Amino acid sequence: MTASLPSGLWSDDPATVDLLSFDAVAQTVADALLDDSLDPVALGLSGSWGSGKTTVLGLVAQELDRRGTSEQKVLVIQTDPWRYDPSTGAKESLIAEVLDALAGEVDRSATKTDKAKGLVARLSKRVDWAKAIKLAAKSSLTLQIPDFDALVELVKPKEEDKQSVRGLDDFKDEFEELLASEDLKHIRAVVVLVDDLDRCLPETVVQTLEAMRLFLAVPKMSFVIAADEERVADAIRTRFKATGRPDESDEERQDPATLYLHKIVQTTIPLPALSHFDTQAYLLLLQMQTAAKPDQLTTLIERCAQIRRQGRGIDDIGQVDGLAMDDQLAFAARLTPLLYEKLRGNPRYIKRFLNDLRVRQSVAARRGIDLDPAVVAKLMTLEALMKTEFQLLLGWFAKGEMRDHLERLEDEAGRPALASAPSVNEQGDADSVDTPPQPRRAGSTRRAKTATSGQFSQAMVRWAKLAPPLRGLDLSPYLTLAASFAGVTLIDDSLPERLRDIAANLLSDSRREQRSVTDPELNELGDGDATDLLRHIGRTMRDQPTKQKAGVNAVLRLARLQAGLATAARDALLMLPPSEVTMATPVQFTASDSAPIRSVLTTWKGKLPDGPVKRAIDSVLTDRGTA
Known part of the structure; x- marks a missing residue:
């Protein structure tokens, strides 16, 4: 269970209830x-x-x-x-x-x-x-x-x-x-x-x-x-x-x-700025203003004041009869370290941050962005308080490198994942399927390597330590929305400019735009441009699961037009995490596809647990004589 903000916004008018022992x-x-x-x-x-x-x-x-x-x-x-x-x-x-x-x-x-x-x-x-x-x-x-x-x-x-x-x-x-x-x-x-x-x-x-x-x-x-x-x-x-x-x-x-x-x-x-405790208590009390009855809120305010005088912590607040506040306490504890430092103990800035967060959550929900409120809060912290680092995240997203970077970042922040399946790198090399899943321990070789990599700033690593972890989540709808609010154009500048329109049309949700890229146009691409285009499509599918159907179709189309692209096309398809392969993807493969392309289905099948997607892949392989 995660904390959510109350409906409505906090007024910027002077407070009529003293939440800070002023x-x-x-x-x-x-x-x-x-x-x-x-x-x-x-x-x-x-x-x-x-x-x-x-x-x-x-x-x-x-x-x-x-x-x-x-x-x-x-x-x-x-x-x-x-x-x-x-x-x-x-x-x-x-x-x-x-x-x-x-x-x-x-x-x-x-x-x-x-x-x-x-x-x-x-x-x-x-x-x-x-x-x-x-x-x-x-x-x-x-x-x-x-x-x-x-x-x-x-x-x-x-x-x-x-x-x-x-x-x-x-x-x-x-x-x-x-x-x-x-x-x-x-x-x-x-x-x-x-x-x-x-x-x-x-x-x-x-x-x-x-x-x-x-x-x-x-x-x-x-x-x-x-x-x-x-x-x-x-x-x-x-x-x-x-x-x-x-x-x-x-x-x-x-x-x-x-x-x-x-x-x-x-x-x-x-007038004293808010201390670390004051910030945490203020976050809690602001949330409880709408959740608590007047007598409960009064009791809570008095307890916070008493704890402040005694120099104790928020954990000493105890329970208030009939008032559930575990979620709000967790929310306050999660955000206090960064809000205290970045907003310098300013009550109005804290309220403005919460209002911005509430608005972003509301807009995201109405756009169909199904993210846990705690995830939105973590992303908003980066967006509002660490603008340079947020621009870096958007840059990763634009290049289709976000998931790879986030995984390495969370490793460095001490949030390693439990390896439930063999990993596939960008070149399509799979770890041995015979190796049983093992947790990445803090003392592992990979952990030691990333901990000293220096790839990420201390601020970025510190942010990654905030709950909840983001590994494996589809953040693309939120980041697309955030980029539009910020007026940022998401462009993969590593992709040659001559290929950007082709890539955008191939990955579009519109069939008309997909068909606007003709076969002769794709056939005219040299090996280098075609490989760059396939790599871009593969990374995009990895970071933006909603692009999977259009991306798989584009990769298969290129592989069928130019036989020499089979290996590059296979590598692009293998960038798609097997756990995110949808039911519609296997049926896009045909019996006439080359062996490297058909091997993708076999690799996915070996990495998936029993279920409808694995059965769909097995059906395609069996029907087409490739099992």
């Missing part, structure tokens, strides 16, 4: 935000793309909500500068979001004093004025608004308003006064959670940071900036260079971008 990070962040000695404070939450920053912000919001009360509320404002309207400016957009949230709290306050309402109105006018100036400046450059004064009218004070509040001058003082007002006495802290800042253009990054430092950094205000710190610093570097700021600092010649960022962000909490 609550430890969220609680640490919440402690700092509510520490009165750090008021006001700006914290960084740094991690690469897909590391779970947005998920942690959601956990921080939940934790702050849990710690607040109606008398001491923690007002959480979640914002995403990446989505700001660039025409109005990031600075003004962030300030407006904060003011809107505070205006709602003022309206809901018990006192509802005119002072607080007046402060909100004045501060909002300052923001509107700043937006208007910015929009007017940009519009004048593009000649969209010819009349600057017309735009200024949008924020012109009413006649009864005696005070003009143009610009953001004195904003910070009035903002601090608002937060200290009686109407907001119930607010213990205002926490702004800033997401996706590392996706923004340099101008937006700097304006957002400036808004925090220059206008909003007053008591009761706190910020959490979830972003890749180095990307934010890169944006600052770009902005500083554009404004003519020096590339070096007088403070021990440190990077000015980093100094600028650290002036605003007091400390940065790095």
